[in-house]
Amino acid sequence: MSELKIICFGDSVTRGVTFTGGRFKIIRENYPVLLQRLLGSGDKVINKGVFNDNSDLLVERVDKDVLQLHPDLVLIGIGGNDCNxxxxxxxxxxxxxxxxxVPLSRYLENMKILIEKVNSIGAVPVVLSLLPLDPVRYYQSLMKRYSHSIGHWISYCGGIEHWHGMYNRALKDFVRRTGVPTIDIRSAFKRKGSFSELINEDGLHPSAKGYRALAEIVSTYIPELRTRVKQHA
Incomplete structure (x- = not known):
């Protein structure tokens, strides 16, 4: 098999949401579009990212948005909204x-369900690690939208980077135990440049440069995953 049908399945990072000037917007040059460009016309990349989704919602729509399309490869990127x-x-x-x-135990159970469903149609599931965030800019953004009172709670209970890191470590352990293919975009993204260039002012969503970096990272894994799809067929 030389041609792949790839579904990018996830949340706003998959959809292509960015945040500038105090507003969310969707950019055309999102990571699935850029991945398609890097791979060329021989493969087909489909964007099934939805703004504000978490793993509960992915489980609800996996049949319609993934299984019914009969993909070869499913790139699952979810977790940032679960631990929020x-x-x-x-x-x-x-x-x-x-x-x-979404509590951690249910998040991991949802990931198990998603992987089993993708496997059930003969496709190869691939789990993407959580994208890194910029906690300082994230808190600044939150306090502009809500109240400075959240600063008290954050200092008392631990910041979002604590929860974000916890979920990512648990996900990393999960894929290690289950042997599911994975892409460590978290580590690779950190090597691509400074967060001020790769992450927008909300501290969460990639900038245009960040989306290019994300597509480049994912594209480097496709040859290996193409081989796995052939073996899986």
């Missing part, structure tokens, strides 16, 4: 305990 918080509630009740939107 309902910041409006944190701002309202900064003295209370708050838990991530």
């Amino acid at each position: 918080f309902h910041w409006d509630q944190v701002a309202l009740l900064p003295e209370e305990e708050h838990v991530p939107i």
Whole structure:
């Protein structure tokens, strides 16, 4: 098999959301588009990223958005919204305990379900690590949108980088134990340049340069994954 049908399945980073001038917008040069360009017309790359999705929502739409399209390769990039918080509630009740939107145990169970479903149609699932974030700019963005009271909660309960790192480590251990193909975009992204150039002002979403870096990272794994697809067929 020389041609691949690749589905990029995930959240706003897959969709191509960026944040500039205090507004979210979708850029045309997102990572699936750039990946398609790098691979050429022999392969087909399909973008199935949705803004603000988490692993619960991916499980709900995997049949329609992935399985029914009969892909060869599914790049699963999810987790940043799972380990995030309902910041409006944190701002309202900064003295209370708050838990991530999708608890870690359910996040890992969702990943297991997604992988099993992709495997069930003979496609190859590939898990992308969480993209790194810029916590300082993220908190600045949050406090502009909500309230400085979240700063008290963050200092008391640990910042988002604590939760982000925890989920990523758990995901890394999960793929190691299960043998699922993975792309460590987190480490590779950090080697691509400074966060001020690769991550936008919200501290979460890639800049145009960041999306190019992400596509380049993923593209370097495609030859190896192409071989795995052939073996899997």
